[in-house]
Amino acid sequence: MATTRLGLVSYDHGAQYLTARSAQFRAFIDELCSSGYAAPWKPVTSTGEQGGGQILPWFVGTPGMSSIVRPLAESVRIHTSRRVHTIDRTDKSWHIWFDDETVVGPFAAVAVAVPAPQALLLLGRVEEVAEPLARVRMSPCWSLMVRLEQRVLPDQDVYSDMSDVIRWIARNNAKPGRTTKGETIVVHASPAWSRETEDAEPELVAEELWSEVCHVLDLPPARPSQMTAHLWRFGLVDQSLGETYVYSSQQNVGVAGDWCLGRLSEHAYESGSALGRAIIASLD
Ligand SMILES: Cc1cc2nc3c(=O)[nH]c(=O)nc-3n(C[C@H](O)[C@H](O)[C@H](O)COP(=O)(O)OP(=O)(O)OC[C@H]3O[C@@H](n4cnc5c(N)ncnc54)[C@H](O)[C@@H]3O)c2cc1C
Numbered sequence: 468m469a470t471t472r473l474g475l476v477s478y479d480h481g482a483q484y485l486t487a488r489s490a491q492f493r494a495f496i497d498e499l500c501s502s503g504y505a506a507p508w509k510p511v512t513s514t515g516e517q518g519g520g521q522i523l524p525w526f527v528g529t530p531g532m533s534s535i536v537r538p539l540a541e542s543v544r545i546h547t548s549r550r551v552h553t554i555d556r557t558d559k560s561w562h563i564w565f566d567d568e569t570v571v572g573p574f575a576a577v578a579v580a581v582p583a584p585q586a587l588l589l590l591g592r593v594e595e596v597a598e599p600l601a602r603v604r605m606s607p608c609w610s611l612m613v614r615l616e617q618r619v620l621p622d623q624d625v626y627s628d629m630s631d632v633i634r635w636i637a638r639n640n641a642k643p644g645r646t647t648k649g650e651t652i653v654v655h656a657s658p659a660w661s662r663e664t665e666d667a668e669p670e671l672v673a674e675e676l677w678s679e680v681c682h683v684l685d686l687p688p689a690r691p692s693q694m695t696a697h698l699w700r701f702g703l704v705d706q707s708l709g710e711t712y713v714y715s716s717q718q719n720v721g722v723a724g725d726w727c728l729g730r731l732s733e734h735a736y737e738s739g740s741a742l743g744r745a746i747i748a749s750l751d
Contacts, residue, residue, distance in 0.1 A: 470531030478612040478639050479532040480697050484525040485732050492733045496526050504534045506643040510624030529644040554589050576719035576746045582701035586722045595715050603726050604706035607665045609656040611676045614693035616649040619686050629683040632660045658703055669696040704730035712742035716749045
């Protein structure tokens, strides 16, 4: 649920929209909508209608997808842009070491909410947690952000499964609350193509993806005024765990994420909420 700003322009370069299957997640989204952090999105789809073909309603964060998590972060002390290098248990408590060799702690329990392969790097020594993590399979996804001074996409706001290379194209500025002169577009490459090209230079990937978009949509020649590719190295879930979370009540450390149950933000929400409850119960 990421939003990135390039110059004056913002793009949702990760999750595109939320859907809710459970009453609990729907209640959370309704609360976000009533406090202005989210809104329904009815893009023009291949049916030619706004919101055509949506089985469940689509919602987006406002003004960006990252707004979705802002209310959850209220009154919580958060350190950002610091990679956790190690988590270490001594004398029944945990310390967290960052890449810059600073440390925080002691903590009674730790919840790790990162993709399974990255969690495995941190928890490889906790056998009962590491073993299930190793079963999860995740794959990369290239995301392309493009800005054009003029509107170039045809009438549809979203396109899916356009070719072996392109999985998704969205007019980012068609989402509620995004005001941009011209057009902002987000493109996601297919998992297979992303895997083949994951070590390529982002500039080359951007050129390649944009020329494929122009080809599949038969766009008139238009040079983007901004074009950046970003790789989500562990973006998509190929094989989920099939359990809501993993928790060691012996060591008070657990792992949560979308990959526990599926591949959607709703799965991440369900997994994280359940791990939170398990930690509280075990510390009582
Ligand atoms: C391209 C793409 C499109 C998607 N589209 C949709 C969609 O339309 N609808 C939908 O519901 N879902 C979609 N998803 C899935 C959705 O983004 C995820 O389900 C959701 O973001 C999972 O949340 P999370 O908190 O479990 O993990 P993440 O969002 O993966 O967050 C984990 C965070 O941990 C950080 N991290 C990792 N290792 C460390 C470390 N060692 N130290 C510190 N930080 C670390 C990462 O940088 C990241 O910020 C999409 C995902 C991708 C990649």
